[in-house]
Amino acid sequence: MAAPSPWDSASEPNAARLLLGHLVGSGVVTQEMLNISKKTASCFVNFSRLQQTTNIQAEIYQKSLEIELLELEKETADIVHPSYLAEKCHTLQSMNSHLEAVLKKKRSLRQRLLKPMCQENLPMEAIYHRYMVHLLQLAVTFIEKLETHLETIRNIPHLxxxxxxxxxxxxxxxxxxxxxxxxxxxxxxxxxxxxxxxxxxxxxx
The missing domain is CATH 1.20.5 (Single alpha-helices involved in coiled-coils or other helix-helix interfaces)
Known part of the structure; x- marks a missing residue:
């Protein structure tokens, strides 16, 4: 609530109003001087406008920050989405489980890698033998024509x-x-x- 003005005659008497009345009665100041002093000085008006401008600029800056945050949230929505994070977490857990299994079988894997693979047979069911024969024929044909294929590939830059x-x-x-x-x-x-x-x-x- 605004304080009562000492110049307002309709307001209740107070110390400031009584002092002004005493000064007018004694001739120290005149009523015209008091009326002039009622008007708001231009410097105070400019100060008020400057304060309003500052408040508006602060509000604009705050809104700009909010817009930037919304844009950033929109750009990273697919990354921080719960479903995406859950899928990524599941993938990491699977990789972790696989690495744990590898570490548990580290010794056996090292022995298998050091063991020579020659003179060993790969187990295969009988129903796949005929396909294996055909595959071996294709492999032999490919090996026979390998040099020709390599020569063709080498000649491609000079085509x-x-x-x-x-x-x-x-x-x-x-x-x-x-x-x-x-x-x-x-x-x-x-x-x-x-x-x-x-x-x-x-x-x-």
Missing amino acids: DENIKKMSKALAKMDILVNETEELAENILKWREQQKKVSSQIPKML
Whole structure:
């Protein structure tokens, strides 16, 4: 609740109002001076506006922080979602269980790794034997053609250059074919001329 103004004549008498009345009565101050002092000074108005501006800026800053927090929460929603965390926790637990099992069998695993694998048979049920025979045939065929396949793979980087060489060779071959055809035609013409000459020799004799 606002305090009563000492200039307001309708308000209840107080010490400040009585003092002002005494000063006016004694002529120390006039009523006009008191009326002027009632008006709010411009500096106080500017201070009030500055305070309001500061409050608005603080509110804007607070809202900006809230918006940033909401955006961050939206971006990380799929990461911190309970279902995602539960799935991740389950995966970690499975990996942990697997590592524990490996550590428990560390000695046996080390012995198996140190033990040579030669002269050992892999157990296989009889119904899969025919498939194994076919698989071995494919493996033998693959091994036989392995060098060819590797050579093909090694030639892949030079494929463009080889194509250019092949194109040049084909162009030269076309030229040679044309020259051969022309030479064959000349030979045929020469033979015909020789036949004509041979047929005219007896007549001349």
